[in-house]
Amino acid sequence: MPPHRYTAALAGAIERRWQDRWEAADTFAVPNLPPAQAGEKFYLMDMFPYPSGSGLHVGHPLGFIGTDVLGRYLRMTGRTVLHTMGFDAFGLPAEQYAVQTGTHPRTTTEANIARYREQIRQLGLAHDQHRSVSTTDIDFYRWTQWIFLQIHGAWYDREADRARPITELEEELAAGIRALPDGRDWATLSRPEQDRVLDDHRLAYLADAPVNWCPALGTVLSNEEVTADGRSERGNFPVFRRNLRQWMMRITSYADRLADDLDGIDWPDSVKAMQRNWIGRSQGAQVRFASDAGDIEVFTTRPDTLFGATYLVLAPEHPMVDALVPAAWPSPPTGDELDGRWTGGADTPADAVAQYRSVVASRSDLERQEARDKTGVFTGAWATNPVNGEALPVFVADYVLMGYGTGAIMAVPGQDQRDWDFATVFGLPIRRTVQPPEDFDGEAYVGAGAAINSANDEVSLNGLDVDEAKTAIVTWLAGRGAGESVVQYKLRDWLFSRQRYWGEPFPVAYVAEGETDGGPSIPRALPDADLPVLLPDVEDYSPKSFAPDDRDSSPESPLARATEWVAFDADLVSDPEHGWTGYVRETNTMPQWAGSCWYYLRYLDPHNKERFVDPDVERYWLGPKGPGDPGGVDLYVGGVEHAVLHLLYARFWHKVLFDLGHVSSSEPFRRLFNQGYVQAWAYTDARGVYVPAEEVAGDAASGFTWNGEPVRQEYGKMGKSLRNVVTPDEMCDAYGADTFRLYEMSTGPMEASRPWSTRDVVGSHRFLQRVWRLVIDEQTGDLRVADTEPDRDTLTALHRAIDGVRTDLPAMHYNTAVAKLIELANHLTKTYPAGGTPRSVVEPLVLMLAPLCPHLAEELWSRLGHPDSLAFAPFPEADPALLVEDSTEYPIQVNGKVRSRITVPATAGQDEVRDAALADPKVAELLAGAEPRKVIVVPGRLVNVVR
RNA sequence: GCCCCCGUAGCCCAAUCGGCAGAGGCAGCGGACUCAAAAUCCGUCCGGUGUGGGUUCGAGUCCCACCGGGGGCACCA
Structure with missing residues (x-):
């Protein structure tokens, strides 16, 4: 072995030396407000990780390395780059570990963070270390609590279409500028009554609402945390709908802006589509059908088909059902016999409905989804179609959901396949009101066409197309007070409390002995001086959990047991009626999403004791670049799994902060990029048990074996359970961090998922050895470069490489950039086999390699005689004359x-x-x-x- | 069921506007070095782009249908 070959050991020594040097020189620190002559700013961010106990595997740093390469390139092209890394450290695993072992979650969390920092440091990422924050830092969650109070202290002014401080609402109510919704006089209300009026408007509020209760986890969950088949995303336990008093965030106030503002940001179409879909805005009409129990209000997106409605359906849980049900089965208004299929064989409508409800309740969400056969029962009631006075039978059926629209529909079997199916099962009439094309041979017709069979004495839709007919009938309905145009959303308010220990405490207080008017407790904001509200020490970290299917159990937070913490005294301006004593704390904590809703703001100004972020600093890094620009982080890189949850919540918080004047940007992330995943092969033996992937021999052609036994190959995530984890530590030991970085960047485009293949890594290592050999003699360690002029072919090769790399790196096409560098190195190796490669070619090659393999590049740059780091050295520029x-x-x-x-x-x-x-x-x-x-x-x- | 993305060499991947299918890496094969092996170096084989149509002077690229893979949504009225 030549003594000066670029081996893993040499690479390791070089890497440690440069990491220490960068740290000592604070190379990548950037001021909060760079001087005026600094290059144009670029705020670069990774989605911060949850520091799990098992550390990083080679898949985790893919995005981190990708952003680092870009950041290093941008610094070399004159930009001022802010790039750091934090930790999303509240959350369930540390708490569950605490429950098992009694170790405080902070101890576990901080140990895991230390481990992550080491692993990240050895990769040579150019982060500003001073800006690294963790959501569990007291200095951090103090401001999470402050932001919560801003949201709690705000209401949404529909006319102004923005959030405003609740104090302004109070002033307007007190001054009589704004009337109370129920017509009461503000001045005559007691203080608790006034407070309740205000609470009804706050963007963070307590509500008795149907929530997702997960007995096995002992906590409630947000809609976003529940899977489509009604189980917890974490742990896959059953989730039940229960009415509980919980904190909610009024994200629905922002539904339109959250949907509309997607147009102005540079995000992947797929993520925008997922957010739009989750918000689920649809334009339609609300129509009222008179019945003996009062008006039945339905929501429809097709008011133009109103003349084709032949029955109504209510969700089984609809509150009007009981009032509608008559004592005995009626005779149909037509005088015919009542259809036997309608009654479910029950003696009375009440029996029929009760029976049906119990059948529905016994069906799990999964069964309900799988069995799409239409079931339902007649309520015994009729309602009147406002357009033609027809009596329409009212059914109850579980294909109508209480959670969307009004929980009631008008059924138009001629134009809706679900209604067609139901009508077929129950023998209900079908009337087309849109003319299908001549060759149409389907059942319900949902396409465009002219309206037919749609006229009464006052209005005729016949001949109009769908949009014209909608407008005409809504105008007519509105004139009669029978309906109006409305917009519906799938989005629901965000359930914001959890019955967990390891989360941010709510900075609110309740009067211990109850409100003076005897009503439900009013949460009062704590004054700023009382922040942070620290987590108390407790004996037992677990919430009370229950059998997974115990749907009637109730949540109980671990904080409730910290009785000395719960009861406290405070001087609350938010509670003018009371004194200074006798308060109790909120014992729920915030969900894990809270910290990630704003951490990108704290990165900008992490040591500010007075504010969550200085306004000038925020404007510098996030402010709009001009009219119409929303502002925000210049590039945010992470996995697509956060398409809805984190990214929707963060946008919501940011918009509240924007409305209240705390930030100048209207969106948090100007550009979003989803990197792919590193996946891995896994192998199972004859019993289906996973075997260690690294010990498997053979290939796809000859078959895979483990210990001589044939095994089956499968493809999936990298993880302990699949026994296929490869860690960056192993790769750094075997090849060095630069080889590992280069390999990850060269296996494919950033957005693509690709399989991990340890045996391919050697190719990247060989390339770096070749580059090393171009500069350093492996035997003597001396320089091998010459101060000679390159030939014309070599110059062309160099400038083509520069041109290509300058296009590829900023576009994050790292795999093709690497190919171009390899091509150039191969050209030089071939052209100058005996050494003496011209310095004027080698130096640009080293600079171009620097973003990808910074340690090796720094070392060679230094050995080439440059005393300063190349972190800010100018990136080579191509001479167009030499490209052809x-x-x-x-x-x-x-x-x-x-x-x-x-x-x-x-x-x-x-x-x-x-x-x-x-x-x-x-x-x-x-x-x-x-x-x-x-x-x-x-x-x-x-x-x-x-x- | 609906929507989105992707199918190029044994494997991972390139290929501006439609313009010579091949940049790069792995594996394979041959050779050099070595007593031998590993490591390293040099050389080299391999496919016509999932399938079938269409548009075009020309299609991996555009259009239609189908097949395969991945993702999202899923009785949302």
Whole structure:
């Protein structure tokens, strides 16, 4: 082994040396407010990790390395880059570990963070270390609590279409500028009554609402945390709908802005589509059908089909059902017999409904989804269609959901397949009100067409297209007070409390002995001086949990047991009626999403004791660049799994802060990029048990074996349970961090998922050895470069590489950038086999390699005689004159097939190329004297002669 | 069921506007070095782009249908 070869050991020594040097020199620190002469700012961010106990595997740093390469490139092209890394450290695993072992979650969390920091440090990421924060830092969650109080202290002014301080609402109510919704006089209300009015408007509020209660986890969950089949995203336990008093955030106030503002940000279409879908805005109409129990209000997106409604359906849980049900089965208004299918064989409508409800309740969400057969029962009631006075039977069926619209629909089987299916099962009439095309042979017709069968004495839709008909009928309904145009959303308010220990405590207080008017407790904001509200020490970290299917159990937070913490005294301006004593704390904590809703703001100003972020600093890094620009982080990189949850919540918080004047940007993340995942092969033996992937031999052709036994290959996530984890530590030991970085960047484009393949890593290592050898003699350690002029071919190769790399790196096309560097290095190795590579070529190569392999590049740069770090050295620039060669070779196609080649001077015009092509003997032969019909010359590319 | 993305060499991947299918890496094969092996170095084989149509002078690229893979939504009225 030559003594100065670039081995893993040498790489390791070089890497540690440069990491220490960067740290000592604070190379990547950036001031909160860079001086005026600094280059244009760029705020670069990764989605921060949850520091799990098992540390990083090679998949985790893919995005971190990608952002680091970009950040380093941008610094070398004159930009001022802010890039750091934090930790999303509240959350369930540390708490569950605490429950098992009694170790405080903070101890576990801080140990895990220390481990993550070490692993990240050895990768050589150019982070500003001073800005690193963790959501569990007291200095951090103090401001999470402060932001909560801002949201709690705000209401949404519909007219102004923005949030405003609740104090302004109070002033307007007190001054009589704004009337109370129920017509009461503000001045006559007691203080608790006034407070309740205000609470009804706050963006953070307590509500008795149907929530997702997960007995097995002992906590409630947000809609976003519940899977489509009604189980917890974490742990896959059953989740039940229960009415509980919980903290909610009024994210629905922002539904329109959250949907509309997607147009102004540079995000992947798929993520925008997922957010739009989750918000689920649909334009429609609310229509009232009179019944004996009062008006039944339905929501429809197709008011134009109102004349085709032949029955109504209410969700089984609809509050009007009981009032609608008559004592006995009625006779139909038509005078016919009551259809036997309608009654479910029950003696009375009440029995039928009760029976049906119990059947529905016993069906799990999964069963309900799988079995799409239409079931339901007649309530015994009729309602009146406002457009034609027809009596429509009212059914109860579980294909109508209480959680969307009004929980009631008008059924139009002619234009809706679900209604068609139901009508078929129950023998209900079907009437088309949109003319299907002549060749239409389906059932319900949902397409465009002219309205038919749609007229009464006052209004006729017949002949109108769908949109015209909608407008006409809504106008008519509105004139009669029977309906109006409305917008519906799937989005629900955000359930914001959890019955957990390891989360941010709520900075609120309740009067211990109850409100003076005997009503429910009013949460009072704590004064700023009382922040942070620290987590108390407790004996037992677990919430009370229950059997997974115990739906009637109730949540109980671990904080409730910290009785000395719960009871406290405070001087609350938010509670003018009371004194200074006798308060109790909120014992729920905030969900894990809270910290990640604003951490990008704290990165900007992490040590500020007075504010969560200084306004000037926020404006510098996040402010809009001009009119119409929303502002925000310049590039945010992370996995697509946060498409809805984190990214929707963060946008919501940011918009509240924007409305209240705390930030100048209206969106948190100007550009979002989803990196792919590193996946891995896993292997199972004959019993289906996973075997250690690193011990498997063989290949796809000859079959895989483990200990001589055949095993089956499968593809999936990297993880302990699949026994296929590879860690960055192993790769750094075996090859060095630069090789590992280079390999991860060269296996594919950033957005693509790709399989991990340890045995391919050697290719990246060999390339770095070649580069090393171009500069350093492996035997002596001396420089091998010469101060000579490169030949013309080498210059062209260099400038083409520069040109390509300058295009590829900022576009995050790292795999092709790497290919171009390898190509150049291979050219140099071949051209200068005995050494003496011109310094003027080697130095740009080293600089171009620096973003990808910073340690190696720094070392070579230093050995080439440059005392300063190359972190801010100018990135090479291509000379356009050197990109082109003197002559160009053109393939000549005849009728699309390559038949010959010609070489012409690079300066040749189209006519010269054409003439040269036609003069080619092979082409002349194929033409056989005939004039070509057409000759296509693509400059620099090819010539096609059409015969 | 609906929507989105992707199918190029044994494997991972390149290929501006439609313009010579191949940049790069792995594996394989041959050779150099070595007593031998590993490591390293040099050289080299391999496919016509999932399938079938269409548009075009020319299609990996555009259009249609199908097949395969991945993701999202899923009785949302």
